[in-house]
Amino acid sequence: MKKRICLLAHNVRSLWNVGSFFRTCDAMGVEKLYLTGYTGVPPRREITKTAIGAEEAVPWEHHEDPLQLLHQLKKEGWQLVALEITKDAINIQTFKPSRRICLIVGHELSGLSEDILSLCDATVMIPMLGTKESLNVAVAAGMALYHITFL
Numbered sequence: 001m002k003k004r005i006c007l008l009a010h011n012v013r014s015l016w017n018v019g020s021f022f023r024t025c026d027a028m029g030v031e032k033l034y035l036t037g038y039t040g041v042p043p044r045r046e047i048t049k050t051a052i053g054a055e056e057a058v059p060w061e062h063h064e065d066p067l068q069l070l071h072q073l074k075k076e077g078w079q080l081v082a083l084e085i086t087k088d089a090i091n092i093q094t095f096k097p098s099r100r101i102c103l104i105v106g107h108e109l110s111g112l113s114e115d116i117l118s119l120c121d122a123t124v125m126i127p128m129l130g131t132k133e134s135l136n137v138a139v140a141a142g143m144a145l146y147h148i149t150f151l
Contacts, residue, residue: 019050
């Protein structure tokens with residue numbers, strides 16, 4: 001049985017990252033992209049340049065407040081998983097996703113709020129080997145979506 005996956009991007013400022021989300025969602029068969037908070041939405045030149053048309057293929061919605069949406073997704077049976085560096089985050093390599101998962105990513109510097117994290121069923125992180133603690137949000141989302149989809 002194919003996994004059902006959606007991606008929620010909250011307060012992501014870079015429109016190039018948003019375009020990358022669209023392109024990655026298309027590549028990974030993500031069924032819906034939720035853009036929340038002040039995350040930019042199409043039509044925008046920067047999004048189109050990076051998405052290369054994927055913004056026309058991937059279903060998406062904008063919601064100002066992610067909490068109401070997350071409550072609804074949880075009620076519908078989606079496993080809510082934050083991609084975030086926290087003391088309780090588990091290595092994504094050991095994470096076993098359900099068949100219906102919503103991956104949540106946030107602002108590159110401030111991350112996800114405690115309100116969002118408290119609704120999540122799990123928090124995962126990508127281990128780093130270099131001097132930096134994290135990846136660009138679009139790159140990290142791509143890696144996590146690949147893991148969730150194929151592993």
